[in-house]
Amino acid sequence: MGNLADRIEEYLKRILEQASEGCIVLQRSELAGEFSCVPSQINYVLDTRFTIERGYLVESRRGGGGYLRIIRLGWGIEGQYQQVMRQLIGKQLSCDRANALVERLVDEELVTVREAAMIKSVLSADALGGEFREWDVLRARLMKTILTTLSRDDLL
Known part of the structure; x- marks a missing residue:
């Protein structure tokens, strides 16, 4: 199915598609655990594949109560x-x-x-x-x- 970064990207895009609000909120550590990787691998995917140029805003807070929020930006006439x-x-x-x-x-x-x-x-x-x-x-x-x-x- 491709390398780890490809799998993480595909997973995130799939759950974003299913989200009715156009955004998802995740725990970086839980996501890293699901893919058996270090959190820095998640950061790499976000930094390279979920950029503003590609139509995403990523909000991140690190630490104990940290989270990742990925927002898919709309493209409509006033998008x-x-x-x-x-x-x-x-x-x-x-x-x-x-x-x-x-x-x-x-x-x-x-x-x-x-x-x-x-x-x-x-x-x-x-x-x-x-x-x-x-x-x-x-x-x-x-x-x-x-x-x-x-x-x-x-x-x-």
Whole structure:
């Protein structure tokens, strides 16, 4: 079924899908016990696979009464995700963060795999190469334009 990180990710996504509120609250130690791993492995999965670019907010409190809250951000016309992404993109956007965001667009079925490949290629370092030095600034502007276009009423 894949490595441990893949199994943990799949498990968390499955229970998130079943949650009617769009969020889940878990104990890190209980989750680590269920997968027979150390809590830092859970942290790794959360840090790499449940990022804001991928449409998740993770709240965490460590210690005795600690918890993990994973929230799946909505994508509707007034969805939280677009608002959060526009704020987080800011004035600069790295290629890695742009790619993660494009993967979320595929997950939400807002773009096809082919469209995602085109967007990624346009935003790639190779496509944006040359003497210009502000590639992350340009990439941020382009991504904001893409998000705005996808958010238009007549497209959703």
